[in-house]
Amino acid sequence: MNYKKTLNLPSTKFPMKASLVKREPEQLAHWDSGRLYEKLRENSAGNDKFILHDGPPYANGHIHIGTALNKILKDIIVRSRQMVGFDAVYVPGWDCHGLPIEHNVDKELGAAKAGMSQTDVRKKCRSYAEKFIDIQREEFKRLGVMGEWENPYLTMNYKYEAIIARECGQFALKGDLFRSKKPIYWCCSCKTALAEAEIEYKDESTPSIFVKFPLADDVSDVIPELSDQKVYVVIWTTTPWTIPANLAIALHPQYTYTAVDTKNGEVLILARELAENCLEFFGCKDYTFLGDFDAAGLEHKKCRHPLHDRESLLILGDHVTLEAGTGCVHTAPGHGGEDYEVGLKYGLDVYSPVDDRGCFTDEVDFVAGQFVFKANQVIIDELAERNVLAGSESMTHSYPHCWRCKKPVIFRATPQWFISMEKGGLRKKALQEIDRVEWIPHWGRERIYGMIENRPDWCVSRQRAWGVPIAVFYCAECETIHINPQIIDRLYSLFEKHGADVWFDKDTDELLEDNAVCEKCGSDQFVKETDILDVWFDSGVSHAAVLEQRPYLQWPADLYLEGSDQHRGWFHSALLTAVGLRGQAPYKAVLTHGFVVDEKGMKMSKSVGNVIAPEKVIKQYGAEILRLWVSASDYRDDIRISPNILKQLTDAYKKIRNTCKFLLSNLYDFNPLTDAVAYSQMQDIDQYALIRLNELIAKARAAFESYEFHTVYHGLYNYCTLDLSAFYLDILKDRLYTSPPRSDERRSAQTAIHIILDAVVRLMAPIFVFTAEEIWRYMPDTNAKIKESVHLMPLPSVNPEWQNSKLANKWAQVLEVRAEVTQALEKARAAKLIGHPLDASVTISAPSALYDQLREYADELRSVFIVSEVRLVQEQALEDAFESDEIEGLKIHIQAAPGAKCERCWIYDSSVGADSDHPTICERCTDALAVIE
């Protein structure tokens, strides 16, 4: 007789091979046509909302691995919150305006741009953004990310643009928006402002001069030797043309300075460390040091400007270095970034007497009208003439050039728009709000706090085409901003209807109300500002443009989640816009993730060749593996990816998949509605399996709650490998296969297996969105509504009925002993005593306490150890026994199992041969056959 046919061997059509690359798109299409996202909305209508507000990626290029990480994390969060009972809506967005797009459109247009209107260029930019939104949308959807893809928010939507303009207008109305000068890169040839990204650095030969600024104030309180001396502070510069704009000289607060008598009636002040080299360059051979001193004593003292009849203030700044020059830094706030910053601190004017052609204005007498670079020599000559030129040469160094015309650019102060950090108390309030937000990880608070604390006023203007205009008018006479609620409303309506283009298409008269008059000076002439807003303002107000606008969302958001670079970016601009106009942070919590790096922890770069594109991973392994990677990593730190890591993840995926497949394959004849066994009637070990499941559920739910998905992954994976595959399921095989199909013992096991699979699939659903659904479809029939999608189900909950610490302790002990038995078996195997564990008979000698406990469940030990026989003795000497290192006094002796091997269940038993009808099987199997037949 073929006894194998009498066994209940596992059977399922669920494929072992995942074929993710092929199946995932099919699954996505199925969800799409089944309107899964809409069904989730319907199902959770009325539930508490959980709003993760999407930070908009820039609509340019394909997604990269970092964007994929970000979106997958968001998806896992939204799904897990949805599955614990929230109405978790997800509205994705895109950041559409800005220089990179304008730049690329410029390149495409080439010479054609010259003949185009600003509106035409803007149209090109709009369609460019649209193209990449479509591309990225498909890429995000392919990752399994679920959301309102057909109705995302775009910062270039007319309504969004209208809100950007309105929010900016509110800042103006409040008095926080002001116009002031700031130096920016300027191309004198193109007569245009340039952004950092439009600068190319090339070597350039420039003059290098040392200039003596005569000290005007008495400093004998600092250095007594200097009384009645002609004292000069010596500066160094490579841009002599900025000397006319000099307003100060900066010294470093920590450096030591020295006064040098040059024996020609002059005393020079410069940094001690650089003094000798400088003096040598000046050709000064005979000199004496009069004394060293700290810079602090000179702060607020004054020099005379060497060319003009005004003062130059001595100030302190950390930006001063000893790498070159004299340690005394020529400071022209209108012509340098650091000069500007330090100038603000000392209340210096942002003085820049240069026009948009790069020529000096009439303010500067002897070089008026001259081009700055040409004026260099004139100024050097003048300095020499006045005997304040200490030294001069020419040098070559890296200098910024215009990306378009390739000519050297200058730093030039132009009027810009700012949002004040102080006028309306924005800085103070923002800092207070930071402490009302939950920062995850907690150090995010430190990071953004430091930034807000130290940042200058927010410069929000850009001299660009592709963006939302700073929609304000100012008086042509006195430059006062002309703003009121009616203007804001009026422009809002216009923008909402025609988009921001309307600002450029219509004249000031058409946009402004009739009979407008400057409330300060009474003028009726106004200027329409044509600068556009910093794109950080665009995305910064998304809380207003999205959360406040869509009735199914909420303000503030429950969570913002982006990379840690966004402390400076989006978290920052969102905080300032929200606090500025609403007095409150737009988020309750902010979660940050690290950056994706290679296996060695180095950043990815094309030149190094360690870049991994999400598209490639998807094509090779499937999006599920990418999602698995996200879930397995602790994203709070930087996270690593490499072919090796992906390989490991695919192995882990297979293990989990296979474990689920095995569970399914033993449920082919199980109907949970009719065949399930009540918990109280289940076998001991099945009850224990549910205790372990309870622990997994508790752990995973807590981890989902605190966004620690790697804990979910590791918990799930270890449960599958250790609890299930290596322990419970291995033991269960005998019972599942050999017991009569409908017997209590088999149904008990199936009941446990079904509960376990149901819970495991739901726990993995937020992460393994595809595989969970695939398994779900193969689950034994229940009702159609439940079957529809695992994603419509809740996460499993801890079942209090299964809690049983006595049982848990018992099995903890059995497991300890089991570990010793497997070691003993391995030794016996190595000695060729046995092969399969069922070849063995195990004799265990235990000390009395342990013996008493083991005796209580002696009947179960045989199956738990998966051997043919277990004999339990109390503290007996056993020859050739394995002695446990872990459990004192435990001895285990292995010998070949007596009796014959049952052909059906493979267990050695003395009853084999007893039944003449079935001479090759054991009594247990004979009994089973009787029931089956």
Added chain:
RNA sequence: GGGCCUGUAGCUCAGUUCGGUCAGAGCGCACGCCUGAUAAGCGUGAGGCCGAUGGUUCAAUUCCAUCCAGGCCCA
């Protein structure tokens, strides 16, 4: 150069919160078993001076300092 952060086995993670039982797991690897989860399953084993150096302490992977390496943001 400054701010914030990270550094535990080849890999992914635990742990050390208030310092004191040999630093744990899985994967991978090696070896073996099984062939009734089979392009599967089971077992055993070898892998870590807890980034480096100093300091505090009776005692540090765990506290402090410095350094090195790496990341983000500034300059």
